[in-house]
Amino acid sequence: MTTQTNNTNQVPTGATVLWASALIIVGMIIANAARILPGNTAYADVSEVADLTVLTSRASDDNDILAVLDRRGERLYVYAIEQGRSVELYQVQDLSQLFTQARGSSKRR
Numbered sequence: 001m002t003t004q005t006n007n008t009n010q011v012p013t014g015a016t017v018l019w020a021s022a023l024i025i026v027g028m029i030i031a032n033a034a035r036i037l038p039g040n041t042a043y044a045d046v047s048e049v050a051d052l053t054v055l056t057s058r059a060s061d062d063n064d065i066l067a068v069l070d071r072r073g074e075r076l077y078v079y080a081i082e083q084g085r086s087v088e089l090y091q092v093q094d095l096s097q098l099f100t101q102a103r104g105s106s107k108r109r
Contacts, residue, residue, distance in 0.1 A: 021099055022053075022069055025076065029067055030057050056081075065090075 026046075047054045051072040057065045059080070066079040066087065076093040 018074070018099070019071075021097065021102075022076065022095060025098070026053075026055050026067055026069065029065065030055075045086065048061075 006085045016072065044058050051070060053069040054067075054072070055065075055067040057067075059065050062083045064081040064084070066081055068077040069075075070077065074088075076095060078091040078093075080088050080090045082088070083108070
């Protein structure tokens, strides 16, 4: 006789892979922001609120980057903050499409 138990606290493997990939993308954003000024070290502040993960990082002396990862909508929003005064949407990435593209490009290699 086999007993099956449902553990609702487990995170599905697909969600774990998606999270790990999203964090890698955020790390790539920070690394690219550090390349704007040679010799500049990249630092970031990360916060989580409900289904949102928010990351801020300095891009230059006057500009910052704000990345918002929406776990529910599976989207990554990237904003440019100029001189601490204006916020402009720079890019929106649908994570499922992004990972599909990445999967397709890795098969060609």
